[in-house]
Amino acid sequence: MKPNTSLLHEMSWTDIEKLDKETTVFLLPVGSTEQHGPQNPLGTDFLIAEHVARKSAFLSMQAYCLPTLPIGVASHHRNFAGTLWTSRETLEKLIKDVINSINYHGFKKIIVINGHGGNTSSIMNAISDYNDTKETLCTLFEWWRDEEIINSVFGTPSAIHADAIETSAVWAVRPDLAKEERLTGLTSAEEWGRKIGNLYFPSRTDQFTATGIAGRLEGISIEKGDQALEKVIEKLVKAIEHLSIYQ
Numbered sequence: 001m002k003p004n005t006s007l008l009h010e011m012s013w014t015d016i017e018k019l020d021k022e023t024t025v026f027l028l029p030v031g032s033t034e035q036h037g038p039q040n041p042l043g044t045d046f047l048i049a050e051h052v053a054r055k056s057a058f059l060s061m062q063a064y065c066l067p068t069l070p071i072g073v074a075s076h077h078r079n080f081a082g083t084l085w086t087s088r089e090t091l092e093k094l095i096k097d098v099i100n101s102i103n104y105h106g107f108k109k110i111i112v113i114n115g116h117g118g119n120t121s122s123i124m125n126a127i128s129d130y131n132d133t134k135e136t137l138c139t140l141f142e143w144w145r146d147e148e149i150i151n152s153v154f155g156t157p158s159a160i161h162a163d164a165i166e167t168s169a170v171w172a173v174r175p176d177l178a179k180e181e182r183l184t185g186l187t188s189a190e191e192w193g194r195k196i197g198n199l200y201f202p203s204r205t206d207q208f209t210a211t212g213i214a215g216r217l218e219g220i221s222i223e224k225g226d227q228a229l230e231k232v233i234e235k236l237v238k239a240i241e242h243l244s245i246y247q
């Protein structure tokens, strides 16, 4: 745990200049501003990613957290009010530019902490290109992909969208934004996207769910959300320590 801040935007350029170029790991939280059902805030994805990234940076002597990128690839949610989006290309370019800035200052180790599935391909394109052409160690971390942790806490391995798992997580991060009274009577799609026979069709969200929710809503619990995120953070801190000393 560090005595002072772990957030780049709260530090000065002279603080950053003093950091060890070889062992420092930068965390970049990336999310989305998109509908997450009536019970959750539009910022759900970036609030969770930011929490995971900031707390992990705080707990690790070697990690520092970059400012959050709060808008992602979410045009499939566009028929739900308040949703904002970038194109895949814009997000990919923005992530490349941020990585490039950090690398220009001499740092090589960057973990993108993503909170939104729609961003995954753009982030992977950005970091793969970068690792391919520079001496960087950039990677992607997504909290909900750890099926072992998710299953151990919720009794089911896969989170979908604004379901019990994601709702519990964001309510744990921001209990002041939980709208429990809105859960009554909410419908939810059984799975993500549309299937015709055994073919899967990526679709606009409103084509398969009226509320914007996909996945089970039973079992929402702030305590479980907390437990899952704590376990995820503990695992990420260990990974950061490993990456930090890797040469």
Ligand SMILES: [Zn+2]
Pocket: 036, 044, 045, 115, 116, 161, 162, 166
């Ligand atoms: Zn989400």
